[in-house]
Amino acid sequence: MKLAVLILDGPYNHQAPDSAYNFIQAALKKGHEIIGVFFYDDGVINSTKLMEPPQDDRHIGKRWSELGKSGIDLVICIAAAKRRGIADDVLIENARISGLGQLVDMAVAADRLVTFGD
Amino acid sequence: MEEEELVQKKMMFVMRKAPHGTIYSYEGLEVVLITAAYDQDISMAFIDDGVFVLKNDQDTTGIGIKGFMKTYFALEDYEVEKLYACNESLAERGLKKEDLIDVNIQFMNRSEIAKLMEEQEVLFPF
Numbered sequence: 001m002k003l004a005v006l007i008l009d010g011p012y013n014h015q016a017p018d019s020a021y022n023f024i025q026a027a028l029k030k031g032h033e034i035i036g037v038f039f040y041d042d043g044v045i046n047s048t049k050l051m052e053p054p055q056d057d058r059h060i061g062k063r064w065s066e067l068g069k070s071g072i073d074l075v076i077c078i079a080a081a082k083r084r085g086i087a088d089d090v091l092i093e094n095a096r097i098s099g100l101g102q103l104v105d106m107a108v109a110a111d112r113l114v115t116f117g118d
Numbered sequence: 119m120e121e122e123e124l125v126q127k128k129m130m131f132v133m134r135k136a137p138h139g140t141i142y143s144y145e146g147l148e149v150v151l152i153t154a155a156y157d158q159d160i161s162m163a164f165i166d167d168g169v170f171v172l173k174n175d176q177d178t179t180g181i182g183i184k185g186f187m188k189t190y191f192a193l194e195d196y197e198v199e200k201l202y203a204c205n206e207s208l209a210e211r212g213l214k215k216e217d218l219i220d221v222n223i224q225f226m227n228r229s230e231i232a233k234l235m236e237e238q239e240v241l242f243p244f
Contacts, residue, residue, distance in 0.1 A: 006242075008142070008244075040145065040149070041141060041142060041145050079145075079148065080145060099152075100148065100149055100152040101152060101155075101156065103149065103152075104149075104152060104153050104156045104158065107127065107129065107153075107240045107242075108125045108127055108156075108158070109125075113240050113241075113242075115241075115242070115243055117243075118140075118142070
């Protein structure tokens with residue numbers, strides 16, 4: 001199945017990015033295709049490379065970046081990012097900032113859009 | 119230019135939260151407007167605290183933020199015309215039809231909205 005993922009909440013503050021990540025891993029293992037991950041609302045904060053969690057904790061930003069490196073399209077909403085101080089200079093590698101139209105494209109192209117957040 | 123076939127899907131935006139207090143409702147509305155530009159079959163369902171979005175005479179000057187209620191009166195211009203409000207959610211919050219903004223809203227019971235949700239191809243919960 002072609003899946004698109006929408007993440008609406010920030011890292012560490014909310015379980016949503018963890019659940020989304022675990023969901024994506026499980027879906028890939030089952031042979032599904034992730035056509036893209038869209039970060040919106042506070043979800044855009046997942047994409048800052050400035051985050052520096054304690055060493056014994058998971059590094060959510062790095063985790064996303066590695067997923068992006070594996071070829072999954074990580075799209076950060078530009079309008080939501082601008083509000084929250086996220087721009088290309090602080091963006092994790094293997095992610096890109098783009099418009100909300102990308103979310104619509106993903107929703108149209110995917111068999112299912114799966115949303116994580118409050 | 120390559121010709122792309124326009125795929126239209128049934129997309130429902132489920133507004134579940136109060137208009138103020140968090141940004142979900144406002145940023146959700148922004149997705150509605152963009153999606154409308156993509157010629158999708160859009161509807162909006164107002165359930166739970168989401169029914170407060172439709173409350174008339176909202177004034178955000180006291181909380182120092184820009185309100186976005188005016189956009190609701192412009193939705194028709196974006197051809198977003200299917201607005202469904204949940205009867206039970208309204209009643210639970212003491213809201214009556216006369217407390218709501220003057221736009222074309224269809225009032226439905228929870229079970230009817232659930233049925234509409236089942237017919238959708240995409241659900242955006244905000």
